[in-house]
Amino acid sequence: MPEIGEKAPELAISEWVQGLPTTFADERDHVILVEVFQVNCPGCFLYGIPEAINIYNQYVDEGIRVVGVATAFEDYDKNTLENLRALAEHGTVIGETRRALEQYGQLQNDTLPYKIPFPLGMDDLSRVSGQVDDDHVMAYIKAQLPDFDNESPARRQDIIQRVKNYMRSKEYSAKTFEMYALRGTPSTILVDRHGILRDVSFGQTGNMESKVVKLLRED
Secondary structure, eight states, X not given: OOOTTSBOOOOOEEEEEESOOOOTTTTTTSXXXXXXXXXXXXXXXXXIHHHHHHHHHHHGGGTEEEEEEEOOSSOTTTSOHHHHHHHHHHOBOOHHHHHHHHHTTOOBTTBOSSOOOSOEEXXXXXXXXXXXXXXXXXXXXXXXXTTGGGSOHHHHHHHHHHHHHHHHHOSEEEHHHHHTTOOSSSEEEEXXXXXXXXXXXXXXXXXXXXXXXXXXXXX
């Protein structure tokens, strides 16, 4: 995982389904908010994406750029490029996302009542072999659990085995998701005007707007 305060690695996108392809280098002199989501993720559509849209609408003229990256670390039959295209083109939602939005009365004619206004790309997914490399396991653990070395030997062994089992169960590796050691979705990646990584957050923190405003006010 890149460290906060270091240059942000470029996103790994297999295909842009909405908007022009872009990079952090292309967006230099702008603050960049990357909203990482899964198509089959209720929380992403109840909280993450609406928050990103609100930030885009309020600050697009002040130098913010927002990019949506659809990833997949589970439900590989639903979190697909095809379903991302349907979302971008028709507002179509599926699976648990659709059920949750129906429950909360947030669909109109079975689709989203709004269009996501910023570029959308699909994370670069590659099929995995099922073989687990010890170095990869430890890198993943250290990124997720910085205090791993302080755990008891029995606890460390349990964590290692759980991560190995998780990695063996994966069908695909999601490059952006793993490169930034994200813990789930929705997640956000925040990059300043100089291409420096300033924040990586998981879940609905409620303070992303204040972080964006702070960066917009920096030189």
